[in-house]
Amino acid sequence: GQEFQFGPCRVEGVALQELWEAFRAMKDIVQAKDNITSVRLLRKEVLQNVSDTESCYLLRALLKFYLNTVFKNYLDKAADSRIRKSFSTLANNFFVIASKLQPSQEKEMFSISESARRRFLLFQRAFKQLDIQAAQTKAFGEVDILLTWMERFYQ
Amino acid sequence: DGVAVLPAPQNLSVQSTNMKHLLMWSPVIVPGEIIYYFVEYQGEYESLYMSHIWIPSSWCSPTECPECDITDDITATVPYKLRVRATLGSQTSAWSTLPHPFNRNSTTLTPPVMEVTKDGFHLVIKLEDLGPQFEFLVAYWRREPGAKEHVQVVRSRGIPVHLETMEPGAAYCVKVRTFVKVIGRHSPSSQAECVKVQGETLPL
């Protein structure tokens, strides 16, 4: 079947097309609310040239942030039922992926996990420089950037 | 909220076959009146992170029948909580919640229905349309001792498809099972069906 392979971390049971379908259903609505076109949170420095091994650490940090900070508060404001259904698909599938990402915590992996942490902090710092609501809307609108990056690890 | 005087729907259960999920319950009866039901769901994420959030079902908010096709609402392989309430005008019942959360990986997968025919030397198979989540693993072999079994993944649904060009005078047998990627499970295999190039479909 189809699966993700983030270095040593393997994730089954998630159909990437279903995630794209869910995001496409709300993309224009969500991105239209983000009028700060001069700021991109998931910049090249965060996602480019990430090694396979590092990808598991980085994605786990990003997904946990999305689940705890971005999605958690976004839905309260998303009255539109079309968004709620798509949101639920994304959130629950991100939850499945995050729960299956168990990167190694061994000492020799410290430099790789540290590199992933620095990349995540770049993203988090950019997030914190914005007003919280604008930051959540922007991060939510950048799920397509995250999905595009995840494509590379989908087999 | 209307005052809860209507009895809440009882005996909620989910019947799931081949990734089609049907929520059912016992109807609330008020003689001479039409009762409407509202169905809502919550994935594992919502129940853990925002338990006050319930999402109206795509097709049953409201519905008159005491059942609801929730297939389009179940879009992740996680446990889903489901609840139903009845309404009659401004009267509203309490919510009834499914006793155990439903996960689509518990669906029952049945052997797929297939039709094996031939056209000249062409072995042709037609498979039922079970939706985009299904792949069909078609095994076919020449009916003779030591024959090798060939397996082909067929995705086209509901259209007769050429499987193999047969040798004259030989008999070929076919069986098929399904594979559902998002839950990583196979169905049982169907019964084998055989055809002979010049003869009729042979009973096993």
Add this chain to the structure above:
Amino acid sequence: HIAEDTSDLLQHVKFQSSNFENILTWDSGPDSASDVVYSVEYKRYGEREWLAKEGCQRITWKSCNLTTETGNLTELYYARVTALSAGGQSATKMTDRFSSLQHTTIKPPDVTCIPKVRSIQMIVHPTSTPVRAGDGHRLTLEDVFPDLFYRLELQVNHTYQMHLGGKQRDYEFIGLTPDTEFLGTIMIFVPTWSKESAPYVCRVKTLPDRTWT
């Protein structure tokens, strides 16, 4: 000062993308004057500065080719159009956020169908795109989409189909009846992006079998 409603000067500003040819298009309003000129700017999502598109400044037609300017597949873009009427009215409208990877549609493949006596050969030709690699050479669709594959269907006397498919470019449907007409359709699929091209269709007739004549 009541803002003048100039929305009828300009509407439907959007990208249309096919095989990574990215064209910006727009419409004038239903009753806007014909003496309106348009100027186009674009920028990368995340950058501050808008860049004027050379060749699309003060133009009177309603489209602008931004293929080169929006050719980086890892970037997302915005474009905007400013309409200016002779009477001094102006309006500016911006596109949605655009990613050619997400938005481009796939054109039908280019195929050569070669009939033989008991088979039909189909050769799929690679599709070049305007997207360039680091060294400047143009990428094909297969280069851009690693999971791209071709799907070939041959309709046999309206009752069933023969299917072939894969990543290679050379296919042959065998075991066919001589001197018979078949309908072939060939499509491009990119599963992870849920992209599917319109079909290339060829109607061919197998050659007569002259072995016994």
